[in-house]
Structures are given as C-alpha cells and as structure tokens.
Amino acid sequence: MLEEITIKNFAIIEELTISFQTGLTVLTGETGAGKSIIIDAIGLLIGARGSVEFVRHGQDRAEIEGLFSIEKDHPIRSFLEKTGIDTSDDMVILRRDITNRGKSICRVNGKLVTLSILREVGQSLLDIHAQHEHQELMQPEKHLTILDRFAKEMIKETLFDYKNRYHTYQRLRSQWRKWQENDQEMANRLDFLQYQLREIEQASLSPNEDFSLEKERHVLSHSEKLYQQLGSTYNSLNGEGKALDWIGQAVAHIEEAAQIDSEMAVQLERIQEALFTLEESASDIRNRMEAISFDPNRLNEIEARLDEINRLKRKYGETVEEILEHAARIEEEIDSLSNKEEKLAALEKEMNASALDVKAEADTLTDLRKQAAAQLVQDIMKELADLYMEHARLHVEITNLTSGIPIHTEEREVYVNENGQDHVQFYIATNAGEPLKPLTKVASGGEISRIMLAMKTVLARFQHVTSLIFDEVDTGVSGRVAQSIAEKIYRVSTHSQVICISHLPQVAAMADHHLFIEKREKKDRVTTTVTSLNDEKRTEEIARMISGVEVTALAKENAKELLQMAEKIKTNS
Known part of the structure; x- marks a missing residue:
C-alpha cells in the first residue's frame, strides 16, 4: 500500500507530505484546491508522462517521493531483484524529479532507473482510475485491452506463445515478400556481388x-x-x-x-x-x-x-x-540469388507452416477470450445490479479482425496482429426491452461512471495492485445511485487500499479517513495544504458538500445522518 508521499515544488504545491492508511481515504475540497494535482503527482511517480509545466514557477525542479509497503509474495519482488534493487525490508521508495529543463530523474530505493522501470514498478503497486479513463470505454479499440486485463492469468501462456509465433511468421513473410519483389533489382544485386567476389x-x-x-x-x-x-x-x-x-x-x-x-x-x-x-x-x-x-x-x-x-x-x-x-x-x-526459385519455394513452404501455427494459436486465444468474456459479463452484471442497473444487459462481442497481416486458410483469408485475430467490442442495453447496441452509443455519463466502477471492482480482484485511486469517478450521478457508488467504493477498500477524490457527500461519509484539501496564500503565492479531519470537522465538510457555500443547520443534520448511516453500513458489511 501507499504509506506516504512527499511533493515539493509541483504546480501550486510548495511542499506537502501526506500519510495514508489502510481502508478508504477520501480527499475533498473546493474545485481548484489541488486535489487532482496531488493525483497528477502520484501519476508521475508511477511513470506518467512528465512536463516542465509541472515545475512550480521560479523553482529548479519538482520532486515527488512515495513510500510503499509490499507483501512477501508480491510479484514485483522478483522483478526488483533482477534489477539489483533490495526489498528485504518490505518497502519500496519511488522518487521522481522533473527539472525546469524537462529532464526526468527516476529512482527506486535510491537506485537510478529508467522511466520504463519506474513505470513497471509503480503500476504494479498502484492503479489510478481517473475521469478520462471513461474514454477507454468509449473507444472500441481499447475493449480488447480491458478483456485481456481481466483474462490475464487465463491467457498469459497462450498469448506469449502466440506472440512468438506471430513474430516468426512476420519475419518469414517479410523475407518472402522481399524475394518476390523487383527481379531487375535482384539481377543488379547479383551482378554487383559477382563483381565484388571477382575483385577479391x-x-x-x-x-x-x-x-x-x-x-x-x-x-x-x-x-x-x-x-x-x-x-x-x-x-x-x-x-x-x-x-x-x-x-x-x-x-x-x-x-x-x-x-x-x-x-x-x-x-x-x-x-x-x-x-x-x-x-x-x-x-x-x-x-x-x-x-x-x-x-x-x-x-x-x-x-x-x-x-x-x-x-x-x-x-x-x-x-x-x-x-x-x-x-x-x-x-x-x-548462391541464394542464383537459386532464387528454389529459395523462394522453400521460404514459402516455411512461411505457410508458420502461418498455420499462428492460426492454431490464435484460435486457442479466441476460445480462451470467449470463456473469459462470459465470466466478465457475469461478474460485471452482478456489480451493475448493486449500482441500480439491474435491468442492464452486457455483451462482449468477439469478431475477426478486418485488417492486419493476412493468413490464407483453406476456408478463407483471416487477419492477425500482435494480439491475435480478435476484435472486441462491448454492447449494452441499459433498460429492459431494449436491443443491445454498442456501448459507445447508448450509455450516458452517469452510466459510464457506474460501468467503469463495476469493471474496476471486478478487475481489482485479478490484479496484484493493492492500492487504488479513484479520481472523481462519481461524476454525473446523484441520489440513490451516488449512495450505491459510495458503498461499492467502500467494499473495494475492504481488500485494497483506496484513495478517492469525490464531490459526493455519500462517498465522503463512507471514508475511514477524510483529508481536506484547500488553497492558501503564503508570501503572495498560492499553495495547497492538506488537513486530516476529526469527527466534528468531517461533519462540517460533508455539510458544505451538501449545501454548497453556506453551511446551514439542516445541512449539518443531514451530514450527521449520512455519517450514522455510513457507520451502520460498515458494521453490517
């Protein structure tokens, strides 16, 4: 889990150290106070793209450092050992500096590493789900990635074997096409080589x-x-x-x-x-x-x-x-050029045999994906029912690719790429009696939020990531749906550390730990501060979230009622 993060000279943050605990931590505050900036900093810490714009004006560099604790059996240990990084104390310290010249410096447990290694380590420890990730659902080309994330353990060996065979076929096909190209070019090449050989x-x-x-x-x-x-x-x-x-x-x-x-x-x-x-x-x-x-x-x-x-x-x-x-x-x-026809025939035979291997492995991969898709639909439907989408119907359609590298079989021509022969697209009917339609065309903003949360809840069970960050995933919802999202996020936090930015009082009420983010002016400069709220301050903050600018007595009563209801739900969970 993420134990602590220190941020210096990052955007409007001068210096900030935040300690995190297990369970659900909610970050609230006015719009523009710096909540998402904190998440941006954490994102950079685990390998997101950096920019000089993140460096606080007038400073040489932005510094971000995070302390993570890891379990004895966490798979990242073996990766770190291979790179010569010690984890005997069950701790991993990630650090990233970004200079005002755009240079990025990455360290893991004090050792300088590349950005790719930092990303490999960071993304195995923490997963950030932000608002823009809704776009992933709205792009059909990303649906295969979502399915494979769910089916990772099921398809891992088959996908590895497939990719090896695909790259072999790709290489042989490239050679074969090269041999089939311009005869005049090959004749010129042969003359040139013969001249060189005679000279030697x-x-x-x-x-x-x-x-x-x-x-x-x-x-x-x-x-x-x-x-x-x-x-x-x-x-x-x-x-x-x-x-x-x-x-x-x-x-x-x-x-x-x-x-x-x-x-x-x-x-x-x-x-x-x-x-x-x-x-x-x-x-x-x-x-x-x-x-x-x-x-x-x-x-x-x-x-x-x-x-x-x-x-x-x-x-x-x-x-x-x-x-x-x-x-x-x-x-x-x-010798090869002089025996072009024989070489071409031998190469074509080898290429065709390789193509059959690729197709056979692709078929196996398709079968496994279909099995995983059925399970994914079942699991997501269960989560959606908890989010008041009990009448929704989800379908994962797996069809053949229509572009890529062709493979000719006895029946027809199929296309493959590095990930197989499958095109995956999610279809949904959000209400009873409606036909299934592409998810990208029928879901509203609130529905997308719930579907994405349902997927994250399901996927979290199949990943070794023990810390999840939700950045305003509750956008576009209210009422009982907001309450169901709050309860869903809380249930996720019972087996994974969850850090959540929210504007919903229902989510804030379910928090185990509540951090308030605000902007303050210091020496004519704006900076972000973080305050851990006690019970009284929590009530006031939730009341503010309910009523807006003016905190009324009624809003405070509503906030207390929300907190009491949240405690009952936690007790009964």
Missing part, C-alpha cells in the same frame, strides 16, 4: 599476408643498417681475442678445475652450453648476413601489393581476414 578472388589474398609484407618491407628498407649491426655482432663473437676465443679458454681452464674439484662439473657444463649456444648464434648471424641483399624491385613489388590490399580494405574490411569473411558471405548470397 583475383587478389588471391592469404591470411595475415599484410602483416608478413609489412615486416618484409621494413627489413628491406633498413637492410644496410641491419647488415652493419649483424657484422659488428659477429665480429664481437668470432676471431682471435674475441668472445668465443675467451670462452673457449675458460672451458679449458674449468675442465682442469673440475678434475681437481668435482663440484665444478656443474659450472663446466654451464660454460660449455654457453659456448655451444654462442657458436650456434654466430653461425646463424653469418648465414643471415650472407642472405641479405637490397633488391629495389622486390621492395616495389611489396609496396604495390600492400597498396592493392589497402584498397580492398577500404571497400571490404579492416583486415585481410575480414575481407575473406566478406567474400564468404558474398558467395552465400550469390
């Missing part, structure tokens, strides 16, 4: 050839100096009075010493090995000197060969190995 093959490259040639060029360019240094080295080793002569004498002397002292045999062996090694080195140096010759023609050949290799590097790769790998890839593509 004619060069007759060898692995690491460039390194060998560069080494040889370096030696040829410095052959005279090399000869001089090798000659000096050889003369230092060989000849009368030189290194080998002196070491030879040392061997003779150590041999006599070893005959006297056997322990010197080891030294004799070492000096003899040194002599043999130096004699071998002197011989190798002499042979290398004899092989050295400066050949200007060979140097020119090397330069020309390296120029050719560098020209190929600029076109096909940074090393000889990359050039040869490029040639191998070209050969494969040439």
Whole structure:
C-alpha cells in the first residue's frame, strides 16, 4: 500500500507530505484546491508522462517521493531483484524529479532507473482510475485491452506463445515478400556481388599476408643498417681475442678445475652450453648476413601489393581476414540469388507452416477470450445490479479482425496482429426491452461512471495492485445511485487500499479517513495544504458538500445522518 508521499515544488504545491492508511481515504475540497494535482503527482511517480509545466514557477525542479509497503509474495519482488534493487525490508521508495529543463530523474530505493522501470514498478503497486479513463470505454479499440486485463492469468501462456509465433511468421513473410519483389533489382544485386567476389578472388589474398609484407618491407628498407649491426655482432663473437676465443679458454681452464674439484662439473657444463649456444648464434648471424641483399624491385613489388590490399580494405574490411569473411558471405548470397526459385519455394513452404501455427494459436486465444468474456459479463452484471442497473444487459462481442497481416486458410483469408485475430467490442442495453447496441452509443455519463466502477471492482480482484485511486469517478450521478457508488467504493477498500477524490457527500461519509484539501496564500503565492479531519470537522465538510457555500443547520443534520448511516453500513458489511 501507499504509506506516504512527499511533493515539493509541483504546480501550486510548495511542499506537502501526506500519510495514508489502510481502508478508504477520501480527499475533498473546493474545485481548484489541488486535489487532482496531488493525483497528477502520484501519476508521475508511477511513470506518467512528465512536463516542465509541472515545475512550480521560479523553482529548479519538482520532486515527488512515495513510500510503499509490499507483501512477501508480491510479484514485483522478483522483478526488483533482477534489477539489483533490495526489498528485504518490505518497502519500496519511488522518487521522481522533473527539472525546469524537462529532464526526468527516476529512482527506486535510491537506485537510478529508467522511466520504463519506474513505470513497471509503480503500476504494479498502484492503479489510478481517473475521469478520462471513461474514454477507454468509449473507444472500441481499447475493449480488447480491458478483456485481456481481466483474462490475464487465463491467457498469459497462450498469448506469449502466440506472440512468438506471430513474430516468426512476420519475419518469414517479410523475407518472402522481399524475394518476390523487383527481379531487375535482384539481377543488379547479383551482378554487383559477382563483381565484388571477382575483385577479391583475383587478389588471391592469404591470411595475415599484410602483416608478413609489412615486416618484409621494413627489413628491406633498413637492410644496410641491419647488415652493419649483424657484422659488428659477429665480429664481437668470432676471431682471435674475441668472445668465443675467451670462452673457449675458460672451458679449458674449468675442465682442469673440475678434475681437481668435482663440484665444478656443474659450472663446466654451464660454460660449455654457453659456448655451444654462442657458436650456434654466430653461425646463424653469418648465414643471415650472407642472405641479405637490397633488391629495389622486390621492395616495389611489396609496396604495390600492400597498396592493392589497402584498397580492398577500404571497400571490404579492416583486415585481410575480414575481407575473406566478406567474400564468404558474398558467395552465400550469390548462391541464394542464383537459386532464387528454389529459395523462394522453400521460404514459402516455411512461411505457410508458420502461418498455420499462428492460426492454431490464435484460435486457442479466441476460445480462451470467449470463456473469459462470459465470466466478465457475469461478474460485471452482478456489480451493475448493486449500482441500480439491474435491468442492464452486457455483451462482449468477439469478431475477426478486418485488417492486419493476412493468413490464407483453406476456408478463407483471416487477419492477425500482435494480439491475435480478435476484435472486441462491448454492447449494452441499459433498460429492459431494449436491443443491445454498442456501448459507445447508448450509455450516458452517469452510466459510464457506474460501468467503469463495476469493471474496476471486478478487475481489482485479478490484479496484484493493492492500492487504488479513484479520481472523481462519481461524476454525473446523484441520489440513490451516488449512495450505491459510495458503498461499492467502500467494499473495494475492504481488500485494497483506496484513495478517492469525490464531490459526493455519500462517498465522503463512507471514508475511514477524510483529508481536506484547500488553497492558501503564503508570501503572495498560492499553495495547497492538506488537513486530516476529526469527527466534528468531517461533519462540517460533508455539510458544505451538501449545501454548497453556506453551511446551514439542516445541512449539518443531514451530514450527521449520512455519517450514522455510513457507520451502520460498515458494521453490517
């Protein structure tokens, strides 16, 4: 649940800290006092789109921080562990800063995260139902999302499998269409590839050839100096009075010493090995000197060969190995292009098999959605009856898509997209005897509010979200319908924390905790404050909600009666 939120420099809010408790918390106050601004701040905290307009005028940034407690088995724990975020204390702290330059900084338990991670975590902890969400019901393209939200656990594995198969089919179809396209373009491509392959093959490259040639060029360019240094080295080793002569004498002397002292045999062996090694080195140096010759023609050949290799590097790769790998890839593509018909036939066969897999999985998904739709209708109808829409009839129509990626079956052509083959639309008859019509065309504002509340009540049972926010969901209702909405919201709060902004006294009376929001002027600036109301102040606030500007004695009596009735309902729930 949401334990506490701190808001700084956000719109008209200078600084505000609100603690929340379990049950139903109602926020009331005059229009424009800042109630919805608080909800906007919470929305940003769980990943809503930010804007510099939220930053209080004259400030560098807006800061929002929220503390949530989570259950031991909450599924967000595993997600947080994968991202390296500790939740051992059963707490999650979300923080979001928005600078006056539009930069958004997100943290979870002090760790910097992306907005997508903040959204993933936040929306698994808290769900906001605002007035504009009524639009979701008024857009048929969103109805599939609502149904899938209800059927999440039922369709999860099938939908995952379907999407994998759909993406495979999409990829194969794209390849197949590419192969079917312009023959002239493919012919030009084949000519181009054959030219590249001929150019590389004619060069007759060898692995690491460039390194060998560069080494040889370096030696040829410095052959005279090399000869001089090798000659000096050889003369230092060989000849009368030189290194080998002196070491030879040392061997003779150590041999006599070893005959006297056997322990010197080891030294004799070492000096003899040194002599043999130096004699071998002197011989190798002499042979290398004899092989050295400066050949200007060979140097020119090397330069020309390296120029050719560098020209190929600029076109096909940074090393000889990359050039040869490029040639191998070209050969494969040439082979494919040269055998286009065979390749196309094989690809078409694979694509058709994939299409059958997609269709089979889509059919399974449709069947599961139909089962879920029947249960959803049953559950919503029960909730609507509690909201004085007992004569309403709801129907979820699932039909085939009329656009998307086509799949040809033996019977007909069907269309699929990433979510399957289904188009979902809600139909309703709000009164007895009326025919079912699209929900978007027959429901009034008050009916839409009740239908959406009924859906939220049902969906809340199938989500792990333990905190719900209702932002003026009671718009357009009054009388007994308002009372039924109040009772419905209260019942939701018995198993989930509920925070509700309302202008209805009936809803306010059902609250376990009542917060009053008002604007105050401070240092010539308007700011929002929050006050927790005691019983007496609650009565006055509900009376104000009943009567308007002037709180009359009769309004106070009505408020007391509402509170007493609310307590009876809670006791009997």
